[in-house]
Amino acid sequence: MYKNKYMNKKVRVRFAPSPTGGLHLGGVRTVLFNYLFAKQHQGDFIVRIEDTDQTRFVEGAEDYIFNTLEWCGLVPDESPKHGGPFAPYRQSERKAIYRQYAEELVNAGYAYYAFDTTEELEQMRNNYKTSENPSPQYNHTLRAKMRNSTCLSANDVSKLLADQTPYVIRIKMPEDQTVSFTDMIRGEVSFNTAQVDDKVLLKADGMPTYHLAVVVDDYLMKITHAFRGEEWLPSAPVHLLLWKYLGWEAEMPLWAHLPLILKPDGHGKLSKRDGDRLGFPVFAMDWKDPKSEELTVGFKERGFLPEAFVNLLAVLGWNDGTDNELFTIEELIEKFSMERVHKGGAKFDYEKAKWFNHEWIKKSSASQLNNKVAKILAQNNIEVKDNELLNTVIDLVKERCTLLSDFLMQSSFFFKNPEQFDTASIQPKWDATKNQFFIELANAFELSILWNSADLEKEFKELAAAHQLKPGELMLPLRIMLVGGKFGPGVFDIANLIGKEATVARIRTVVGLL
RNA sequence: GGCCGGUUCGUCUAUCGGCUAGGACAGCCCCCUUUCACGGGGCAAAGACGGGUUCGAUUCCCGUACCGGCUACCA
Numbered sequence: 207m208y209k210n211k212y213m214n215k216k217v218r219v220r221f222a223p224s225p226t227g228g229l230h231l232g233g234v235r236t237v238l239f240n241y242l243f244a245k246q247h248q249g250d251f252i253v254r255i256e257d258t259d260q261t262r263f264v265e266g267a268e269d270y271i272f273n274t275l276e277w278c279g280l281v282p283d284e285s286p287k288h289g290g291p292f293a294p295y296r297q298s299e300r301k302a303i304y305r306q307y308a309e310e311l312v313n314a315g316y317a318y319y320a321f322d323t324t325e326e327l328e329q330m331r332n333n334y335k336t337s338e339n340p341s342p343q344y345n346h347t348l349r350a351k352m353r354n355s356t357c358l359s360a361n362d363v364s365k366l367l368a369d370q371t372p373y374v375i376r377i378k379m380p381e382d383q384t385v386s387f388t389d390m391i392r393g394e395v396s397f398n399t400a401q402v403d404d405k406v407l408l409k410a411d412g413m414p415t416y417h418l419a420v421v422v423d424d425y426l427m428k429i430t431h432a433f434r435g436e437e438w439l440p441s442a443p444v445h446l447l448l449w450k451y452l453g454w455e456a457e458m459p460l461w462a463h464l465p466l467i468l469k470p471d472g473h474g475k476l477s478k479r480d481g482d483r484l485g486f487p488v489f490a491m492d493w494k495d496p497k498s499e500e501l502t503v504g505f506k507e508r509g510f511l512p513e514a515f516v517n518l519l520a521v522l523g524w525n526d527g528t529d530n531e532l533f534t535i536e537e538l539i540e541k542f543s544m545e546r547v548h549k550g551g552a553k554f555d556y557e558k559a560k561w562f563n564h565e566w567i568k569k570s571s572a573s574q575l576n577n578k579v580a581k582i583l584a585q586n587n588i589e590v591k592d593n594e595l596l597n598t599v600i601d602l603v604k605e606r607c608t609l610l611s612d613f614l615m616q617s618s619f620f621f622k623n624p625e626q627f628d629t630a631s632i633q634p635k636w637d638a639t640k641n642q643f644f645i646e647l648a649n650a651f652e653l654s655i656l657w658n659s660a661d662l663e664k665e666f667k668e669l670a671a672a673h674q675l676k677p678g679e680l681m682l683p684l685r686i687m688l689v690g691g692k693f694g695p696g697v698f699d700i701a702n703l704i705g706k707e708a709t710v711a712r713i714r715t716v717v718g719l720l
Numbered sequence: 721g722g723c724c725g726g727u728u729c730g731u732c733u734a735u736c737g738g739c740u741a742g743g744a745c746a747g748c749c750c751c752c753u754u755u756c757a758c759g760g761g762g763c764a765a766a767g768a769c770g771g772g773u774u775c776g777a778u779u780c781c782c783g784u785a786c787c788g789g790c791u792a793c794c795a
Binding site: 324 | 725789
């Protein structure tokens, strides 16, 4: 597989989300690729919570992440929730660890103290902003003009430190150096350090930024392969240098930068707003913002099967080289490979997403769907007393359900009388002969001894012939009488399942309405 | 603006120098079905552009265009 220095090492991968809100399609896909890769190599899948930005912390977001992973069946081997030998797995709880490495970098001359205030930074950006350079960077050209330990005297620095002046630690990017690495998806990617700024490593509040934390933790947690979104590519040189400066270069994981999931229309990264705007979910499960109380619908609640959700995510940017698009998680574990991940971003197509769900509903057995369907019916005050009947109904209607919620319309009439009848569709062609036919049909059914689809159909057709009516023009009225509208499986199958009493009663009800 | 990445039917994609460019979703038509589906069959639909390299380029190289990402004491 990967013929490299990790051949003899146990594969360890991590998903490192920030607990700032609901888990997005792209996030779950990153989890999935991590999970598949880990399981394929009998490795470990770790979830590490990157909560270093205290201002963005959102209550409940972490639980939401774990609930989502559980729903998807992508359960981590190690995490703050599941424990593990490298605990703690929450970066806020590892705060003390990072400072020592940051100081180490300063001592080695790879990083420095910077005392600039927010206002000073803003001023610098304003001062040096030109039309050719709209966003000046804190880099090798400008750092000498700022307040930091590269240009201040040792005395001044000691004094500022002694006075408890707030400071950050910044990496000292080399002036002109080419750094490159081999991405599992993209191949060799290289950068010139002149183009990247002196990123903050340790913030004034003592928390590390992502850049420091991800390197330190990936090292300490013995991560062998690191997968993340393409938006991280530009900061790869910072991370690369950090691995080197900290003396861990030999342990550096193999990286893969995953393509982005884009808006279906317009341009740009898919966001929660696009879902609201276009009417489809982007979060895995319902997410309620604790502050605004705003509810964002999820794929789960929209009626998606987790198997379908995982399947559709897997093939958004990846394929196995054949024409097959339907995969179980086991098949994905077996077939997945990072090399076959497409490089370009993919626009999300909700229609195709629904197709996956439809396929999964069709291939699921009635007993696999039973609980989920029963729950949806129960939410709509339909109590299912007979589970066997529900299974029969599910098998009868599942091919016409795209979302689990479709089971409501497709099967409620098996359990209770329709509340509305689409009599408007019968009316135009209704006449005395048909009226008489249905009165007699109800009577005949009432006296039937045999109650099964085939005999009911036979009886129906014989009676139609007796009235010199074509069965065709009677089928639609009968359907509407039994189910309420122009939908559902075969009419005689329905009559058979709902039984004599309900069949007769519904026919008479509707005849009375016409 | 700079840096990095990307670019095949409307959408997701196959192709690893030989292509009549294949599949899937969506669309349209037909069959099956006197509902809606399922199923079966069919139609329409693509290599951003310009240069190279080559007997031969969608495939390799270089430009250009376009799209995206990044350019925070956010991740």
